[in-house]
Amino acid sequence: MVDVERAEAALVEHYPRLVRLAYLVLPPGLGRNRRVLTAHALTQRALPRGRARACVIPSQSTGRESDPGYAYVRLQVLRTALEAGLPLRRRAWPKRSPLPPLLPQVWGLRLFPRSGGADELALDQRLSALPAPARAAYVLRGLERLPDGHVRTVLEAAGVRDARAALAAADTLAPRYSLLASPEFDPCTLQARPTDLMRRRRRLQAALAATAAVAVGGALLGLPGDGGNPDGPAAPVYAQNPSARAALDPARLTKVPAGAWRSASRTDFSVWPARGDLVGDSALLRRALAVWARPGEAVRVSATPGTPSGGPAGPPQLLYADTVDRARVVILHDGLRIARYAEPVDGTAGAALDFARTDGASRGESSAVVLARTDGNVRYLLAPWVTKAAERDLVEPGSSPMELTVTDGTASPLASPATRSGACTSWNVLEVTDGSGTRLLTDLGELVPARLTSGRPGSVRDASGARARQTWAPFACSLANARGQGVRSVNAWAYAEQPLPDDSGTAAWVCTRTETWRGGGERVLAQFRTPGVAYGAVAAKAEGGPACGAKDPHVLAGVLWKSAGGEWYLLAAGSRDTESVRATGGVNGSAQGHLLAVRTKQGAQAELKGTLESGRSVSGLR
Structure with a gap:
């Protein structure tokens, strides 16, 4: 049993999450302003009136697991959000959920969440096309991290008649669950805009005096810049x-x-x-x-x-x-x-x-701006110093570029990877040439394309040469992880080559680092590629740290690898100034130099530590 005090404590503690849940499940046709207010209203009405039996499903998240108070208010929020999408029936007494909320209300303002990037917009559009039970299933999977069995139980408890069909419909969307934490879907972090101020003024004046309303309205219509x-x-x-x-x-x-x-x-x-x-x-x-x-x-x-x-x-x-x-x-x-x-x-x-x-943009970073994206293509406006533009497939480094027609600075459209979904088999980039050299720019769903570079941090160069394109080719598709992040440039650094233990060739280690315009939110990926494999795989990553950058040009990462003979190994590699590497935890081993190979078993986990030639210690990326 759950009493009011326990449910209230859970609601207050997890209020932002519950409101986000309601906002995502509510019908998109309500509009963003009403969805925000309705989400808050439904959450605030989720408390039991006396004592009520709570759902016993664990919430599968730290701080909420096995909390019956949270499980109860979550179920109430979900049930009323689903009811809000049901049509009103002529012969049935209407439930409270589909009706506009009496409270909270904000007079004179329109409130809506902050806008996200292209990925969030695409997810919002796809969620809007789903029925409410399927949206609820997707959100419970992604936001609450519930397994499908628990999702079915929660949906059925909330009144969904066919929970299995809801899960099947949710399967039609790609599992981009991390996007659900975006500000795009946060009804607690809001932007405010005024409502129709002129209409409000006219209504007030009409209530006071019809003659005064006509006079004042005529005067207002004559003012310049009045929003007409x-x-x-x-x-x-x-x-x-x-x-x-x-x-x-x-x-x-x-x-x-x-x-x-x-x-x-x-x-x-x-x-x-x-x-x-x-x-x-x-x-x-x-x-x-x-x-x-x-x-x-x-x-x-x-x-x-x-x-x-x-x-x-x-x-x-x-x-x-x-x-x-x-x-x-x-x-x-x-x-x-x-x-x-x-x-x-x-x-x-x-x-x-x-x-x-775009503050502080250099010549290379101010070479192009996106004019439009249509039918999977992107069209750029080029800088006046650009003398030549071409389309090049980054996945095929030896292929010839396809020259683009440029008219008054406007380039003919080229295929954009920013809006593509499904398997990645190509990655088209813009190649621009001016008096100072040739550069590669990639569309990541933003107004300004990101500049691609290659080389050791601190001495990077534009990735336009044959060797740089060869470095980028197996890892081009990893650029999809940087969409909509405000990326200024992405560098690929081939920091190590490692002979494989079974004499099947040499593996390549490449570190890719995104730099943003805001100077924060950098993302580092250590990627690993074995001979005969077309694309690299992400072995480790870090968010916001200095690793693999100009301020800390060092990196250490490891990966579990299975040989052709069926043996498992922990392979690790650091940058060339790494003097020794050691693995502890689930795998124990050490080696002099920047490479480590230790036989282990499937699923083993290890902590990596490296010592640089300067004596400084570095930790492995995770």
């Missing part, structure tokens, strides 16, 4: 100081002349000229600036991690305005960010606003 048709899908104006008005004036946009980059002291986005046939379309530019400053509810806003999405502090720089693939596109730059506004050619419904951080 000139600003398209932007939210209405509430207050605006002179600096804000100046930042939203199309006439004050910075337009760099063509050729200015040739004599500039710096070569980055700040010297890109304004290009496109619509750079003189004041109405379009006004809408883009207004949406940047105050996006309306219908505008889809996305930003790479660590990128602020607020309005510009002053008049930004115009980089591009034209029609691209049935959409009008405007690209702006404010020194810190690239902002892309897109709207359909036949109206403003479905407008989108995307942000990417």
Whole structure:
């Protein structure tokens, strides 16, 4: 039995998780604002009125396992979230869940979670297409880490008639469970936007006096920048100081002349000229600036991690305005960010606003910006110093590049790996050439493609040479792990080669490290490849550490490997300045030098320690 006090303690302790659960299961048709408020309302109503029998299913997570209080409130939240998606019946008394929540309510504001990346958007769209029981099954698997047997029991207890069918429908989605922890699905970390301020004002005035309402409404319609048709899908104006008005004036946009980059002291986005046939379309530019400053509810806003999405502090720089693939596109730059506004050619419904951080971009990192993605292809706007562009398959290092047509800086579309799902058999990248060399850039689902480099940390080079492409080829598909993370560059370092114990050849060890625009969130992967295998495998990884980077150009990793004769070995390799390697725990062994091979058994686990030539100790990546 669960009393109110115990259930309340569980609800308070795990409130953010329970609200996230409700938000993910609620019908997407409610809209993001109402889903947020309904999720909070359903969670707050999950307490028992007196004493109630709790579900005995363990929650399979630290701090919640075998807690009947948590199991009870979770079941209540799930049941009411599922009921909220049921249609109202004419002859049945309506349940409380499908009705709009009385509390909590926020007057005058629209609340919605922060936008995630391309992966989160794709998952949200696929979840929206599932029925509510299947969404619940997917969320219980991914968020609660419940096995399928427990998921069926919880769904049946929540009133789902065919739990097996719900699980089968959930199987149609790829298990991208880590994305469920994204801010995209966090109804406790919110952005706020005003509701229709003009409509609220008019209703209040009508209640006070009809004549005054007509007079004041006419005066308001005559004010400039009032959020009417000139600003398209932007939210209405509430207050605006002179600096804000100046930042939203199309006439004050910075337009760099063509050729200015040739004599500039710096070569980055700040010297890109304004290009496109619509750079003189004041109405379009006004809408883009207004949406940047105050996006309306219908505008889809996305930003790479660590990128602020607020309005510009002053008049930004115009980089591009034209029609691209049935959409009008405007690209702006404010020194810190690239902002892309897109709207359909036949109206403003479905407008989108995307942000990417670009502060401190070098010549190579400011070579291209994404204009549009359509039908699995991506189209780039290239820097004015780019003289040649081509498409190259990174998985096939010996293949010839396919030259792209460039018209006024706009390249013809090439296949994008950012939106692809299923088996990875190719990875197409953009190859650009200018007066200083050739570079490879890859689309990772963001506005600015990531730069690919190769070599020892501290002395990396662009991965455009034959040897660098050969290093990257078996590990190109691992770039999928870096999608939507605000990645600035990715380096591949072939740090060791290891003879295999059964004389079947030499294995390669490569460390790939992503660097982000925000200077945090780096990801390191130690990858291992044996002869005759097309692709490498991730042996170990680290998040946010300095390993394999310019500040700590060292790495140590190990992997369990089965020989052709059926013997299992622990193989480990460190960078070449590793003096010795030692394994402890489930496997014991040591070796002088940077390579270690110890016979072991399947499933063994070990701790790796290395000693550098300087005497410093390093730990193995996990």
